[in-house]
Amino acid sequence: MIIFTEEFKIYVLPWISLSVTLYIAYYVYTNILCAIHDKIKVRRIIHKKQKEREHAFQKLENRYKLDAKSEKILQLPLDQLLTELRKRKLTAIEVLDAFMAKALKETREYNSITEFVPQAHIWAAQLDDLKEVRGPLHGLPISVKDNCNIEGMDSTLGFAKYLYKPEIENANLIASLKDLGAIVFCKTNVPQSLFCWGCGNPIFGETRNPFNRLLSPGGSSGGEASLIASGGSALGIGTDIGGSCRIPAHMCGVSGFKPTKMRLSPVGFKSTVSGVVGLNGGPGIISKSAGLIAAVFKELTMPGVQNKYDRLTVPITWDEKTFTSAKPLRIGYYTSLKFFPAVGDTEKVVLDAKSALEAEGHILVPFEMGDGFDVAELVSDFAYADDGYNSLKIWKDEPIAQSAIFHYVMCRIPRCVRRFLAYIMSCKCLPTFYFYSTRVAAFFRGGATKSRELWSSMEKRRQILEDVLAQWHRLNLDLVLCPTFAFASVPIKAAGKLKPACIYTMIWNLLDFPVGTVSFGTESGTKVDSYDNEDDFLLKTAQKALKSSAGMPIGVQVVGLPFQEEVVLRAMKELEYLRSIK
Structure with missing residues (x-):
């Protein structure tokens, strides 16, 4: 059991508490509030562009x-x-x-x-x-x-x-x-x-x-x-x-x-x-x-x-x-x-x-x-060789389109998790039979993220x-x-x-x-x-x-x-x- 002295409680502990509080506040601000702010900023930019586009179309329609x-x-x-x-x-x-x-x-x-x-x-x-x-x-x-x-x-x-x-x-x-x-x-x-x-x-x-x-x-x-x-x-x-x-x-x-x-x-x-x-x-x-x-x-x-x-x-x-x-x-x-x-x-x-x-x-x-x-797995190997890194970097703070949902999921889910899901989706005998798909599993297994794997592909x-x-x-x-x-x-x-x-x-x-x-x-x-x-x-x-x-x-x-x-x-x-x- 740790016993704190009275001096520690009076002079040190308040500073530790204040530091922890400030760190938590900083973390919340930088990782949550800033993220929310960035997403709002993105939506404002999109809305601005949509208004400008509509105005431009109306002018052209008059001409x-x-x-x-x-x-x-x-x-x-x-x-x-x-x-x-x-x-x-x-x-x-x-x-x-x-x-x-x-x-x-x-x-x-x-x-x-x-x-x-x-x-x-x-x-x-x-x-x-x-x-x-x-x-x-x-x-x-x-x-x-x-x-x-x-x-x-x-x-x-x-x-x-x-x-x-x-x-x-x-x-x-x-x-x-x-x-x-x-x-x-x-x-x-x-x-x-x-x-x-x-x-x-x-x-x-x-x-x-x-x-x-x-x-x-x-x-x-x-x-x-x-x-x-x-x-x-x-x-x-x-x-x-x-x-x-x-x-x-x-x-x-x-x-x-x-x-x-x-x-x-x-x-x-x-x-x-x-x-x-x-x-x-x-x-x-x-x-x-x-x-x-x-x-x-x-x-x-x-x-x-x-x-x-x-x-x-x-x-x-x-x-x-x-x-x-x-x-x-x-x-x-x-x-x-x-x-x-x-x-x-x-x-x-x-x-x-x-x-x-x-x-x-x-x-x-x-x-x-x-x-x-074999072609499907190779395509996935090449398309996700970076484990989705470059795509996710561009996707940061962006709303996700429904047309891109499969690609986003492939980028977002870590390769090890995708391979586990591929195993589950390949088995008819499991309780997850509803999601059985050897086709999706072939894509999920892909992603040649190491040089030797890329060479093999x-x-x-x-x-x-x-x-x-x-x-x-x-x-x-x-x-x-x-x-x-x-x-x-x-x-x-x-x-x-x-x-x-x-x-x-x-x-x-x-x-x-x-x-x-x-x-x-x-x-x-x-x-x-x-x-x-x-x-x-x-x-x-x-x-x-x-x-x-x-x-x-x-x-x-x-x-x-x-x-x-x-x-x-x-x-x-x-x-x-x-x-x-x-």
């Missing part, structure tokens, strides 16, 4: 009105629109005004645009003042994803901490597009963090699907796909590190394209996972027309166009002969992956595309892709790549045809819970193959009830969500070998034509 002339311009086929701009039959300002009016109208309905580019009208006027056309894309209005840097504008990624921090220069790709004559006129919405396939954030809200406002447009380039599907933009620039161009293109019934890494310059595109290895991402292109995607990609890959700004872009020029070839192609195909079996009419649409291609003289043969579980990736290439060459293939996604668009609230469904697109980021998506059918809703959900919580969630999806578009993926983008784009264009005549 840009849809009229008969605008409607006529908007109804032109995109290749004809480009031709008339180059021949000066239409001015850049006339075309820009038409798309501005349409984009304003559609964003009020579907919330696809975050901000309009203030300089766009000036750029259009400068093009009209030139004696000769600026380039092959002279006067073409294009939209870009929120994370694409434009001088003087924010790139937020859905986070308030990036508001009122304008970028000091354009992304290299934007500089190249401007050199070719294009006009960037707006930025489009994204899911918070970009590492998910919904499309909502606390600043700009939820983007909606033009086919059904209650359903998700996909993501993370969801604002782009929604705007293009509704006719508010001719062409959009997005990014794709796990399907972020192809998934929204699939869900909104348009075309999306991801080239091999470094075919398009990634410099100036903001990311929450900029140091990630193993997942190969970069800029992608979205449009209603695969022909326009091909035309823009062709011009961007011409000598000196991108290398002028980024010496690391691969200097392979466009191969027109390959793109225009009529030689029959050998195409492998698969219709589903065991990791997330296709729901509804997804398999039927792939088989319809197969039949259409065969009718044109192409040869299609089965392709064995594996079950996908890179070796596994190499082995999968070699297996795919060996089969590709054994079958003497030009392309592979497969689903873009496990299902059609689902309700907005469901998107944040179903992240593992992106396995169909992530495979090709893992392996770094060029790949495009073309819409080729619709969901009937007649096969959803008969889906075998294997008592898996994730599959049951998808099955329930898809009951709202009748009539939604379904796309197919066309995959080529690295740096053979022309073959992919040729097939995309042909599939678009076959869809139009079926």
